[in-house]
Amino acid sequence: MAGLATAFGSGAMTNSIEEIEKANVILAVGTNTTEAHPVIATRVHKAKTRNGAKLIVIDPRKTEMAARADIWLRPYPGTNVAVFNGLLHVIIAEGLTDDEFIARRTENFAAVKEAVAPYTPEEVERISGVPAADLVAAARLYGQAERGSILYTMGVTQHTTGTEGVLAVANLALATGNLGKEGTGVNPLRGQNNVQGACDMGALPNFFTGYQKVTDSAVREKFARAWGVPELPGKEGLKIGEIIEGAGAGKVRALYIMGENPMLSDPDITHVEACLKNLDFLVVQDIFLTETAQLADVVLPAVSFAEKEGTFTNTERRISRVRRAVRPRGRAKPDWEIISALAARMGYEMNYEGPEDIMAEIAALTPSYAGITYPRLEKGGLQWPCPDKEHPGTKYLHKGKFARGLGLFNPVVYKPSAELPDEEYPFYLTTGRILYHYHTGTMSRRVEGLNAIAPCGLLEINPSDACQLDIKDGDVVRVVSRRGSIMPQVEITDRVAPGVVFLNFHYKEVAANTLTNAVYDPISGIPEYKVSAVRVERR
Amino acid sequence: MKTVNLTIDGRPVSVPQGTSILEAARQAGIAIPTLCHENDLSIAGACRMCIVEVEGNKKNLPAACAQPAMEGMVVHTNSPKVREARKVILELMVANHPLDCLTCEANGKCKLQQYCYEYGVKESSFTGEKRRFTVDDGNPFIERDLEKCILCGKCVRVCHEVQGVGAIDYTGRGFDTKVTTFMDKGLAESPCVSCGQCIYMCPVGALTAKPSKGKGRDYEVEKVVTTCGYCGVGCQLALNVKDDRIVGVTNLPDSHNQGYLCVKGRFGYDFVDSPDRLISPLIKENGEFREASWEEALDLVAQKLGEVKAQYGPDAIAGLSSARVTNEENYLFQKFFRAVVGTNNVDHCARL
Ligand code: SF4
Numbered sequence: 060m061a062g063l064a065t066a067f068g069s070g071a072m073t074n075s076i077e078e079i080e081k082a083n084v085i086l087a088v089g090t091n092t093t094e095a096h097p098v099i100a101t102r103v104h105k106a107k108t109r110n111g112a113k114l115i116v117i118d119p120r121k122t123e124m125a126a127r128a129d130i131w132l133r134p135y136p137g138t139n140v141a142v143f144n145g146l147l148h149v150i151i152a153e154g155l156t157d158d159e160f161i162a163r164r165t166e167n168f169a170a171v172k173e174a175v176a177p178y179t180p181e182e183v184e185r186i187s188g189v190p191a192a193d194l195v196a197a198a199r200l201y202g203q204a205e206r207g208s209i210l211y212t213m214g215v216t217q218h219t220t221g222t223e224g225v226l227a228v229a230n231l232a233l234a235t236g237n238l239g240k241e242g243t244g245v246n247p248l249r250g251q252n253n254v255q256g257a258c259d260m261g262a263l264p265n266f267f268t269g270y271q272k273v274t275d276s277a278v279r280e281k282f283a284r285a286w287g288v289p290e291l292p293g294k295e296g297l298k299i300g301e302i303i304e305g306a307g308a309g310k311v312r313a314l315y316i317m318g319e320n321p322m323l324s325d326p327d328i329t330h331v332e333a334c335l336k337n338l339d340f341l342v343v344q345d346i347f348l349t350e351t352a353q354l355a356d357v358v359l360p361a362v363s364f365a366e367k368e369g370t371f372t373n374t375e376r377r378i379s380r381v382r383r384a385v386r387p388r389g390r391a392k393p394d395w396e397i398i399s400a401l402a403a404r405m406g407y408e409m410n411y412e413g414p415e416d417i418m419a420e421i422a423a424l425t426p427s428y429a430g431i432t433y434p435r436l437e438k439g440g441l442q443w444p445c446p447d448k449e450h451p452g453t454k455y456l457h458k459g460k461f462a463r464g465l466g467l468f469n470p471v472v473y474k475p476s477a478e479l480p481d482e483e484y485p486f487y488l489t490t491g492r493i494l495y496h497y498h499t500g501t502m503s504r505r506v507e508g509l510n511a512i513a514p515c516g517l518l519e520i521n522p523s524d525a526c527q528l529d530i531k532d533g534d535v536v537r538v539v540s541r542r543g544s545i546m547p548q549v550e551i552t553d554r555v556a557p558g559v560v561f562l563n564f565h566y567k568e569v570a571a572n573t574l575t576n577a578v579y580d581p582i583s584g585i586p587e588y589k590v591s592a593v594r595v596e597r598r
Numbered sequence: 599m600k601t602v603n604l605t606i607d608g609r610p611v612s613v614p615q616g617t618s619i620l621e622a623a624r625q626a627g628i629a630i631p632t633l634c635h636e637n638d639l640s641i642a643g644a645c646r647m648c649i650v651e652v653e654g655n656k657k658n659l660p661a662a663c664a665q666p667a668m669e670g671m672v673v674h675t676n677s678p679k680v681r682e683a684r685k686v687i688l689e690l691m692v693a694n695h696p697l698d699c700l701t702c703e704a705n706g707k708c709k710l711q712q713y714c715y716e717y718g719v720k721e722s723s724f725t726g727e728k729r730r731f732t733v734d735d736g737n738p739f740i741e742r743d744l745e746k747c748i749l750c751g752k753c754v755r756v757c758h759e760v761q762g763v764g765a766i767d768y769t770g771r772g773f774d775t776k777v778t779t780f781m782d783k784g785l786a787e788s789p790c791v792s793c794g795q796c797i798y799m800c801p802v803g804a805l806t807a808k809p810s811k812g813k814g815r816d817y818e819v820e821k822v823v824t825t826c827g828y829c830g831v832g833c834q835l836a837l838n839v840k841d842d843r844i845v846g847v848t849n850l851p852d853s854h855n856q857g858y859l860c861v862k863g864r865f866g867y868d869f870v871d872s873p874d875r876l877i878s879p880l881i882k883e884n885g886e887f888r889e890a891s892w893e894e895a896l897d898l899v900a901q902k903l904g905e906v907k908a909q910y911g912p913d914a915i916a917g918l919s920s921a922r923v924t925n926e927e928n929y930l931f932q933k934f935f936r937a938v939v940g941t942n943n944v945d946h947c948a949r950l
């Protein structure tokens with residue numbers, strides 16, 4: 060997100076889901092679309108089979124997407140940046156850049172041209188293991204596309220160099236003019252249902268709603284006036300990793316967690332537990348007694364999406380209604396009611412009749428949501444920016460002009476991941492999602508049929524490694540990292556390359572984040588889930 | 599693009615060249631019955647329900663889905679000849695159908711039932727052997743009763759053309775034709791990803807959502823249009839509600855997701871009524887949780903946050919908001935931290 064905001068002035072998906080079908084070339088990087096965004100994968104499939112679009116996949120795992128690809132590049136985990144720079148190197152060398160676009164709509168191309176000069180296909184092959192010829196073929200395909208669309212997810216961002224990865228991807232689109240038109244763009248597919256909305260709404264330490272900076276005094280004054288308080292804090296707050304660390308260090312004394320489960324979702328959970336236990340006071344608001352809620356001093360019961368009114372904003376910036384289908388269970392309450400009641404007890408009245416009322420306040424304070432009202436959402440939602448009540452919403456961003464003015468090229472260099480395999484921990488561990496479960500499994504693990512299909516977390520290991528370690532399909536093994544160990548069953552599969560193992564993070568019994576490394580991208584604050592070093596032991 | 603002008607049921611219609619008669623009729627507001635046609639799938643021309651009469655064509659009644667509209671055509675979509683032919687088609691289907699509408703899940707939304715009603719087909723004048731197949735119910739979400747299958751092929755096409763899985767296909771010929779999985783081993787042993795797209799497409803009761811069986815007819819349930827609570831695609835769907843319980847999901851063809859869903863959105867709603875749901879505030883005492891009233895719990899939270907703020911300042915308090923709750927709730931959460939607590943220590947797990 061931080062990366063795209065730097066390059067274009069907005070961190071969101073540039074184009075819309077339906078436009079994927081209009082692309083001639085789809086470059087899917089580090090996205091297991093078929094499992095993590097299944098309905099978007101149907102668009103990719105249709106683009107290929109109906110319109111003859113070509114698909115390039117960059118992924119260390121042989122996902123369903125990789126299997127369907129016209130060209131599949133399989134870099135070693137953590138070497139994305141070298142591959143992206145290599146692609147741009149070839150595109151420049153072969154004269155496939157869109158020079159008119161570069162001249163008219165971008166700045167700083169020269170610096171990037173220089174930065175990618177060393178990334179010859181041979182050099183990239185040395186770093187990433189991607190055969191030079193394949194890299195060249197992929198670069199030609201994307202470079203020549205009339206409409207090239209880039210899709211990516213956590214496979215790009217969950218690295219200590221995630222922001223560089225995003226910038227390098229943005230450079231590719233800028234250099235080839237694949238922005239500001241239909242069927243193109245740089246499209247980060249957001250994982251959770253309302254992760255885009257949570258960001259838009261200012262659940263971030265540095266922004267109010269709509270990415271209005273907390274450090275901007277005019278913005279603070281506007282919000283202070285609207286909220287009826289004398290002033291608002293102007294210092295950026297702590298990021299999630301810093302909050303957890305702060306709890307461990309005694310800097311953060313009280314923590315209020317709403318609907319999150321860092322005890323499964325955050326890296327190095329043994330450490331997370333120690334930090335949370337060090338708090339003076341922990342309050343958790345959730346629909347289940349999650350692993351995190353169990354550590355709380357007070358637990359507040361919230362309702363599920365089916366028991367309340369509101370809106371979610373999806374990955375393509377589309378604001379859609381959530382409607383109450385059933386009554387709240389037990390004495391559980393919608394989160395907004397709980398927050399209002401708590402604020403009142405702390406001497407601040409929040410008098411809302413309901414979520415529609417709250418949206419009116421959001422629209423009044425947020426330029427990109429200014430045109431949003433509940434009645435307008437009745438017909439299938441609206442995509443922000445939607446600056447006024449007549450505006451039809453925005454299908455794709457940066458048409459004619461970037462949000463920041465000119466598109467900014469950012470030179471990046473490849474840096475290895477923080478923790479690489481060595482003699483003691485010889486395997487790369489990479490983590491991700493599977494189709495049948497969702498995030499920390501608090502919801503999906505409580506659906507009988509989903510558990511029937513996917514009952515346990517499996518460690519994927521390549522047949523050659525399994526043979527060498529003398530383990531069979533279904534064996535329980537011990538996986539050890541510098542942070543801890545877990546005992547999953549193995550699935551022997553060539554989805555992973557030799558030397559790489561994969562775990563999903565949905566299962567508390569075999570919590571992948573016991574193993575992962577709590578090192579973060581310094582800019583985005585995203586942990587390096589995609590690369591840590593482990594050892595696999597036969598029992 | 600060239601347009602062609604034709605007349606359908608006496609109404610003049612202009613459409614771009616290459617438009618089917620079916621589509622041209624729809625644009626003119628004339629509905630032609632179909633069983634195997636679907637906008638987002640290839641044309642199969644399998645059911646022949648959409649046959650129409652074209653003046654000057656003495657040879658046959660063309661299928662409107664497959665026949666392009668031509669300049670000067672005069673089309674009758676509901677002439678006696680057409681109605682009679684459709685009736686015969688329905689009678690042939692019914693001859694080979696269990697007709698157990700009393701217990702069928704599709705009762706009330708079945709297109710075969712609907713057309714039989716419209717065309718007055720009670721039972722078949724064609725009698726003969728009925729097909730006998732065992733029900734495939736190995737998959738936890740999808741039941742396949744092939745005796746009810748009318749071979750429209752929409753499930754096969756959606757699975758191949760949209761889902762890209764190809765778990766099911768036709769085998770056999772003539773009377774023995776059926777839709778089957780690889781080696782007829784059943785869905786559970788196939789590459790099926792339980793997306794339920796095939797159920798969504800099925801015009802009859804051959805494919806049904808197992809968890810919804812017996813829990814409410816289509817016309818008995820209230821359909822609440824909402825947004826899937828799982829992933830960032832944000833698919834639109836309708837929760838089917840009966841007696842304050844979610845009993846199923848209805849796909850919404852006019853949504854941005856074109857009605858398509860994945861296994862989680864289509865079948866993953868049971869957690870709402872899981873016995874593990876938190877139904878009361880809890881307060882921990884001596885390491886054990888006890889139930890508390892809202893008053894007591896909220897008073898305690900307010901008091902504790904107040905104490906920490908007084909002693910260590912607002913920046914000693916932090917909040918983690920959620921990518922799972924609504925925009926309105928995220929908004930209030932950050933407002934609470936900024937305006938009430940007085941800190942910017944608020945984040946969520948966007949990064950994770
Ligand atoms: S559920 Fe989906 S994958 Fe399975 S058979 Fe039906 S359409 Fe194909």
Ligand code: SF4
Pocket residue numbers: 096097098099826827828829830831832833858859860861862863864
């Ligand atoms: S139905 Fe599946 S793809 Fe659609 S939003 Fe829900 S989880 Fe995502």
